[in-house]
Every structure is written in C-alpha cells, then in structure tokens.
Amino acid sequence: MEQEALRNVSLTIEDGEFVGLIGHTGSGKSTLVQHFNGLLRPTSGKVFVDGADIFSKDVSLRSIRQKVGMVFQYPEYQLFGETVFEDVAFGPKNMGVPDSELHDRVDQALGLVGLDLSLKERSPFELSGGQKRKVAIAGVLAMQPQTLVLDEPTAGLDPKGRDEVLSLVAHLHQKENKTIILVSHRMEDVARLAKCLIVMAHGRIALEGPPEEVFREADYLEEIGLGVPQVTRLLQVLKKQGFDVNPDHYTIDAVESEIVRLLETK
Numbered sequence: 310m311e312q313e314a315l316r317n318v319s320l321t322i323e324d325g326e327f328v329g330l331i332g333h334t335g336s337g338k339s340t341l342v343q344h345f346n347g348l349l350r351p352t353s354g355k356v357f358v359d360g361a362d363i364f365s366k367d368v369s370l371r372s373i374r375q376k377v378g379m380v381f382q383y384p385e386y387q388l389f390g391e392t393v394f395e396d397v398a399f400g401p402k403n404m405g406v407p408d409s410e411l412h413d414r415v416d417q418a419l420g421l422v423g424l425d426l427s428l429k430e431r432s433p434f435e436l437s438g439g440q441k442r443k444v445a446i447a448g449v450l451a452m453q454p455q456t457l458v459l460d461e462p463t464a465g466l467d468p469k470g471r472d473e474v475l476s477l478v479a480h481l482h483q484k485e486n487k488t489i490i491l492v493s494h495r496m497e498d499v500a501r502l503a504k505c506l507i508v509m510a511h512g513r514i515a516l517e518g519p520p521e522e523v524f525r526e527a528d529y530l531e532e533i534g535l536g537v538p539q540v541t542r543l544l545q546v547l548k549k550q551g552f553d554v555n556p557d558h559y560t561i562d563a564v565e566s567e568i569v570r571l572l573e574t575k
Contacts, residue, residue, distance in 0.1 A: 314340040315351075316512045324455070327482050327489045329503030329520075331496070333534035336509040338492050339382075342458045345490070346370075346377035358456075375404060378454030382461045384445030385438070393419070393436075393444050394429040400452045418451040419444075421485065422477055439470035446477070456488040457481060463498060475502065496538045500524070500559040508535070521557040540564040547571075 315337050322328055332338040343349040344356050347363050347370045356363050363373045381387070390396035397415045406414060416426055422443040428436070433444050442462070449457065459478060463471040479502055481487040493499050499506060499520070506523045508516035510533040516523050524530070524537040527545055536542070537559070544556040544564060554571055558564045 314512055318512075318514055319354075320507060320514060320517070322456075322488065322490065324488055325486060326505060327503050328491070329499030329506045330490055330492045330509065331494060331499055331506060331535060332509030332515075333494060336533075337512040338509045339460055341509065342379070342460060342490060342492055345456075345458055346374045346379055348379065371404070375452055376454055377456045377458065378449040378452060380446055380449050380457065380459045380462060382464050384449075384462075385433075385441035388433045388441060388445060391432060392430050393424075393433050396433055396444055397448045397451050400448055404452060414451045414453075415447075418447040421450050421481065422447045423473070437470075439466060439473055442466065442470070442474060443477070446474075450481075454487075456490070458490045458492070460492040461494075462491070463493075463495070471498075478502065494535065496524075496536060500538045500541070508533075520559050524559050525557065 318337075318341060330338050330342065340349065344351055345358075347356070350364060358373050358376055361368050363370065388396050390399065394412075394415055397418055398411045401414045402408075402411060415429065419426055419429070424440065424443050424447065428440070428444075433441055436444065446459075446462070457478075462478065463474050466474065475498060478489060478491065482489045482502075489502075491499060491503060503520065506516070506518065506520055507514055508523060508530070515533060516526055516529070524541050527537045527542065530536055537545070540561055541556065541559045541564070544554050544558060544567060547554050548556045552571060553574070554567050558567055
C-alpha cells in the first residue's frame with residue numbers, strides 16, 4: 310500500500326528569499342516542506358539547514374525547528390490555550406525561554422501580526438477567524454525563526470482575512486528579513502509576492518524559476534491542474550490574437566499598465 314511521495318527532489322533556498330511552492334493537491338508540496346525542519350525524515354538523500362545535515366547525530370532537531378518555523382494549513386485548529394498569551398507562549402516556553410522573557414516574546418510576536426496586546430488575556434476561541442490565524446502564526450513567530458514555511462496560509466479565509474495574512478507575510482519578508490516559503494495553489498497569491506516559484510507535480514519538481522518564466526509554460530501548468538493568473542492569461546490570449554503586448558506580466562498593476570499602453574497606441 311505504500312506510495313512514493315517524493316522522487317529525486319533537489320533544491321536550494323537561500324537566506325532572504327521569498328519562494329512560492331505550488332502544485333495541485335497530491336503533488337507532494339506539503340510532504341516536501343515537512344522535511345525542512347525534520348518533521349519527516351527522507352528515506353534517501355539529505356536535508357541541510359545552514360550547512361548542517363539536520364539528521365546527523367551532532368545536530369539538535371530542536372535547534373533546527375527554532376530556525377525553521379512551520380505554519381500548517383488551518384493553524385487555528387491547533388489553538389488550545391485558555392488565553393492568547395498561553396497559546397503564543399507555548400513554543401518559546403518549551404524551548405526553555407525563561408518566564409522573565411516570555412512576555413516580551415509574546416508582545417513582539419503579537420505586534421508583528423498586528424494584534425492588539427489587549428487580546429492577550431482573551432480566549433483565542435472568542436476571536437474572529439482571521440484573528441485566530443494570526444494568533445497561531447504569532448505562536449510560531451514567538452520562537453523567532455529565521456525561515457518561515459506557510460502551508461496554504463489563506464485557506465478558508467474571506468477576502469479581507471486573506472489580504473491581511475498576505476500583507477503580514479510580505480511584511481515579515483521585507484521588514485523582518487525572514488526567509489519565506491509560501492505553499493499555495495493560488496497563482497494570484499504567489500505571483501503577487503514570490504520572486505521564485507517551484508512547481509511540484511507527481512512528487513517531482515516540474516518547473517523552477519522566476520514567475521515570468523514559469524508562467525510562460527501556461528499550457529503545461531494547465532495540464533497539471535494549475536494554470537496561470539487570470540491577468541497573465543488575458544495578455545497571452547491578446548498576444549496570440551496579434552496584439553502588441555508583453556505576456557510576461559503577472560500582477561494586476563503591471564497588466565493594467567500594459568493594457569493602457571496598448572489602448573493609447575490605437
């Protein structure tokens with residue numbers, strides 16, 4: 310009954326990168342990221358963090374998990390504390406952070422996700438869906454990881470909540486210098502934020518490169534159940550119909566400018 314989830318996957322993610330990891334359900338992307346901090350151990354091959362083989366005898370997996378934080382799908386389902394403070398403090402407390410530092414860790418993490426400190430003594434289960442998700446993310450940030458892996462962080466949120474979470478992720482990358490690995494099947498999300506895309510299909514890396522290069526393979530992406538952002542597809546269709554447009558744009562602002570330029574030349 311066993312099934313090979315990943316096959317010959319090899320990749321390097323540099324400090325400070327913002328990587329979008331995309332793929333259809335069952336492509337292997339969630340399995341892959343669980344290797345990054347040792348939640349899963351590969352049956353062959355090695356995983357390195359800061360140059361160290363994370364499964365070697367002289368490396369502590371606890372220290373690796375402090376460096377590489379993981380935010381799973383629907384992380385609010387993992388909330389359990391009686392208060393927001395208790396939930397956010399759980400990770401650093403188990404890392405051995407002394408009680409005298411816990412309040413500073415929690416305050417800093419809540420500030421990063423944009424939650425008012427007055428919520429610390431509230432039950433997390435009284436909060437909105439978007440606030441619960443931010444509390445869950447704050448719990449990971451309180452451990453001060455340099456790399457943050459987010460698996461479908463906007464799943465199930467309304468448009469307002471989705472925009473808030475994506476803005477938070479962008480802030481963590483740009484202002485806090487976090488290395489970000491964003492797992493998603495929403496092309497619009499990764500196109501808006503990531504500078505490098507890794508496309509998974511059938512347990513392998515199918516495509517890798519800057520968004521404009523990956524989105525040129527629109528037909529292949531559709532074959533594996535993904536497609537490209539709708540605005541990019543619009544430019545590609547216009548190009549095929551003979552209009553003088555650059556089909557490599559993939560953000561709404563860039564596509565809008567391209568269409569305005571086209572109209573002005575008519």
